[in-house]
Amino acid sequence: MLKKILIxxxxxxxxxxxxxxxxxxHAGFGDVEQGKTYDIPVTVIxxxxxxxxxxxxxxxxxxxxxxxxxxxxxxxxAGESQTLVVNLEVPENARLGEYKGSxxxxxxxxxxxxxxxxGGAAVGYTIAARSLxxxxxxxxxxxxxxxxxxxxxxxxxxxxxxxxFDISIKNTGNVPAIATPTLLVSSDIGTTxxxxxxxxxxxxxxxxxxxxxxxxxxxxxxxxVSIACSGTTVNSDPVSITVTDSSLSGMxxxxxLIAILGAAVLLRQRS
Amino acid sequence: xxxxxxxxxxALMVVALxxxxxxxxxxxxxxxxxxxxxxxxPVNTAFGGLLAGTSKEIxxxxxxxxxxxANANVDAKFTTNDGTTYGLTSTSxxxxxxxxxxxxxxxxxxxxxxxxxxALGSSxxxxxxxxxxxxxxxxxxxxxxxxxxxxxxQLTFTAVV
Numbered sequence: 001m002l003k004k005i006l007i008x009x010x011x012x013x014x015x016x017x018x019x020x021x022x023x024x025x026h027a028g029f030g031d032v033e034q035g036k037t038y039d040i041p042v043t044v045i046x047x048x049x050x051x052x053x054x055x056x057x058x059x060x061x062x063x064x065x066x067x068x069x070x071x072x073x074x075x076x077x078a079g080e081s082q083t084l085v086v087n088l089e090v091p092e093n094a095r096l097g098e099y100k101g102s103x104x105x106x107x108x109x110x111x112x113x114x115x116x117x118x119g120g121a122a123v124g125y126t127i128a129a130r131s132l133x134x135x136x137x138x139x140x141x142x143x144x145x146x147x148x149x150x151x152x153x154x155x156x157x158x159x160x161x162x163x164x165f166d167i168s169i170k171n172t173g174n175v176p177a178i179a180t181p182t183l184l185v186s187s188d189i190g191t192t193x194x195x196x197x198x199x200x201x202x203x204x205x206x207x208x209x210x211x212x213x214x215x216x217x218x219x220x221x222x223x224x225v226s227i228a229c230s231g232t233t234v235n236s237d238p239v240s241i242t243v244t245d246s247s248l249s250g251m252x253x254x255x256x257l258i259a260i261l262g263a264a265v266l267l268r269q270r271s
Numbered sequence: 272x273x274x275x276x277x278x279x280x281x282a283l284m285v286v287a288l289x290x291x292x293x294x295x296x297x298x299x300x301x302x303x304x305x306x307x308x309x310x311x312x313p314v315n316t317a318f319g320g321l322l323a324g325t326s327k328e329i330x331x332x333x334x335x336x337x338x339x340x341a342n343a344n345v346d347a348k349f350t351t352n353d354g355t356t357y358g359l360t361s362t363s364x365x366x367x368x369x370x371x372x373x374x375x376x377x378x379x380x381x382x383x384x385x386x387x388x389x390a391l392g393s394s395x396x397x398x399x400x401x402x403x404x405x406x407x408x409x410x411x412x413x414x415x416x417x418x419x420x421x422x423x424x425q426l427t428f429t430a431v432v
Contacts, residue, residue, distance in 0.1 A: 023308030023339050026432060047310050047338065102429075110423050111313050120319040121359055121366070121409055121420040125333065126350065127311055128427040 022046055024105055024129035027086045031138045034175075035092040041083050042069075042131050044105045048079035053107045057084070061101025063133050066090060069103055086133065094137045095176045095200070096144055096230075101133040145172045146179035146201060146229040148236035153223065156242045157215050163241065165211045167225050171201035180228045183211045185241075187221045215243045307343035307430040309397055310336045316407070324413040330376070332407035337397040341430040345395055346388035347373055347380070351422040357386030359409075361418030372408040373424065379408055388427060396431065 023045040029038055044055065056073045068087045076082050086103060106128040152166040171177050181196035196211050213223070221243065225236040312334040318327050337343050349357040349368040358368040368386070372379035378394040397403045 022428060023306045023430070025306045026430065045306065045308050045339075047308060049310050049312075104427060106425065106427075111311070120317065121321060121411070122317040122422075123359065123371070123407060123409075124316060124421065124423045125311060125313060126423055126425045127309075128425055129307075130346075130427050130429040132429065132432075 022050070022105070022107065022127045022129040024131045026132045027103070027134075029088055029133070029135035032088060032090050032135045034090055034094050034137060034139055036090055038088045038090075038135075040086045040088070042086050042103070044076065044082045044084065044129065046076055046078055046080060050078040051109065051111075052077045053109045055082070055105045055107055058104045058106055059101065060104070061133065062099045063088065063101030063135060066094075066099075067101060067103070067133065086131075088133075088135060090135075090137060093176060093202070095178070096137050096139060096142060099135050099137065102130050103133060104128050104130045139175055142175045143173040144175050144177045144230035145232065145234075146170065146177050146199075146227050147172045147234055148181075148225045148227055149206060151223070151225055151236050151239050153239055153241060155240065156244060158245060159215060159218050159243055161215050161243075163213045163215050165213070165223065165225070166208055167211060167236075168206060168208045169199055169201065169227060170206040171203055173229075174203060176203060177201050177229050181209065181211065182226045182228070183213060184224045184226055185213050185221050186224075187217075187219050189217075189219075215241070218243050218245070306339050307337050307341045307397070307399065307428055308339035309343050309345075309428045310338060311426060312336070318407075318409050321409065321411045323411050323415040323417075326408060326410040328406055328408045330406050331404045332373075333405040334402060335397045335405060335426075336402040337399055339430065340399050341432060342399050343397040343428045344393075344431055345391045345397065346427040346429070347382055347391055348388045348425055348427075349382060349386055349422055350425050352386060356384045358382075358384060359420035359422035361416070361420045364416045364418055364420070366409070366411060366415060366420050366422075368422075370410040370412060371422075371424075373405055375403055376406055379406055382424070397428075 025043050027040045027042050029040060032038055054075050057069045059067050059069065066089050070085045074082050107126050110124040110126045146169055149168040149170050153163060157163050165183060167181060169179050169181065178198050178200055180198045183194040183196065185192045194211060194213060196209065199207060199209060201207065221241045223239045223241055227234050314331055314334060315329050316332055318329065321327050351360050353360050353365040356365045356367050359366040367384035368382040369384050372381050374380045374391050374395045380389055380391045382389045
């Protein structure tokens with residue numbers, strides 16, 4: 001089958017006189033450590049059916065700031081290959097996790113060459129080959145964790161109001177971490193789950209975020225903030241919220257009632 | 272009987288002496304790193320003269336032959352532009368890339384005016400050791416100014432691993 005393809009391509013190239021071919025290997029760095037440097041060779045392959053070309057390297061993706069390639073541009077005669085060295089420099093404060101990117105060898109020579117087509121609309125083609133890059137930043141002995149240090153919210157609110165939660169989250173590990181909060185509000189009827197935006201935290205950093213819950217129905221609710229970090233979930237202490245029309249809490253209402261009754265008794269005795 | 276016993280003991284000693292050598296034999300591993308290697312052969316890339324408001328399809332505009340060991344994903348984008356819109360350009364006019372489609376018969380994908388990669392998708396992959404024939408379609412918008420329009424499409428190949 002491959003022979004047939006090459007024969008067909010060769011015959012076509014004889015008649016047309018233009019062909020281009022390109023391939024490139026991928027670069028998987030695997031596990032890499034913070035503050036270290038790694039090199040991987042990547043090979044750009046051309047076909048003998050190709051023409052001489054000049055290639056320029058483009059770097060894209062999450063690894064762009066950490067990756068350099070030598071050389072960044074090069075001439076490549078048809079049928080030859082070029083080895084590139086992809087250098088990865090992992091910052092000391094790099095967040096642990098998976099990173100992806102790519103380097104692309106972009107051919108500068110197009111086919112058909114300008115002026116080779118007759119008048120009217122015409123399209124030419126250039127070729128490029130993309131090498132996928134991947135790296136997993138690890139740290140031996142790393143602890144990636146976060147905790148909720150406080151949850152501040154009104155204990156009593158009116159129905160149909162929006163309840164604001166001030167939630168403090170702290171990085172309790174020894175590497176930068178991403179904490180994803182979820183607000184869980186429960187009652188006898190069920191639990192409402194409100195997802196929050198992931199928070200990036202440096203080591204020892206503590207930040208306060210705001211989350212909101214629509215208090216629609218009267219009742220007594222329990223709120224818990226759950227934090228997911230590096231596959232582990234931790235919960236805050238539960239907070240009680242009462243949704244009621246009354247501006248007084250149950251205890252306050254009893255005290256007021258007793259005071260009124262006492263006042264009434266006093267007035268009656270005097271009269 | 273004694274002879275047999277001696278022979279058996281000697282045989283055992285030979286085996287015992289030979290065994291470590293056999294167990295210590297090196298085992299060689301080899302691996303080939305595969306990638307795609309796509310040869311692009313333009314067969315016909317000239318749409319010629321078209322009237323505004325009409326379209327033209329070039330069947331079998333490109334032949335792509337993958338001599339590599341991995342399937343190749345293909346992305347395509349226009350690299351020519353008039354400063355704002357990517358596509359086929361004339362002296363001061365442009366036919367945006369969103370008027371151009373490329374791909375195998377029935378799976379043609381529309382490119383964009385932004386000059387960013389359009390993924391041609393799995394139906395336009397070039398399988399390892401096989402070839403694919405791409406059609407090209409150009410729609411000329413109504414009211415497009417007359418002129419000779421030319422453009423360049425960058426085809427980017429990524430080995431599927």
